[in-house]
Amino acid sequence: NAGVTQTPKFRVLKTGQSMTLLCAQDMNHEYMYWYRQDPGMGLRLIHYSVGEGTTAKGEVPDGYNVSRLKKQNFLLGLESAAPSQTSVYFCASTFTWDRGSNQPQHFGDGTRLSIL
């Protein structure tokens, strides 16, 4: 049981390039999330998904797109990378929401992305 796995771990891009970050979980979780972590700002939600085939915007969605074609995978895409997107990106997943009861989120190891 690997939990939440993110690939790649590091990447350097030039401004304007595109790339996709992959998140995979083997815990059969319904909910998946993408966060970015910047110094002094905690974790900010980019996009999330409540199930296969569904996605929605979080706090800071501009410049990113996501897809959830399979329940276990959640992809984050940067169509035209900008220096402001330099950050550490974390994926997380959680159990199916039980009405009236939030559940802990389980995080991957992160992807450190630098845009030059």
Place this chain on the structure above:
Amino acid sequence: GENVEQHPSTLSVQEGDSAVIKCTYSDSASNYFPWYKQELGKRPQLIIDIRSNVGEKKDQRIAVTLNKTAKHFSLHITETQPEDSAVYFCAAGPLFSGGYNKLIFGAGTRLAVHP
């Protein structure tokens, strides 16, 4: 919008002392309050959480208290050890009608425990 404020941003203690980190949230609909520990270069890991129907929860040297009236919650670490050195994040989780589990994170507290 929803906001979680966390204080202090840095905390330095001597080994064996206690450490307290405080968070204040703005959304009164929040009913779930987890704390995460993040070591340098690692993933955030849940260390303890509390729900709004409970005022205090303990797990060995770690405890969390919640004051819903004042909308603040705190992490208490007793008998600190060097391996407690890390960044700690609080979060508050409101429930939405859409049903998704949303967390708003504080900015983090960098705790340093000196031998």
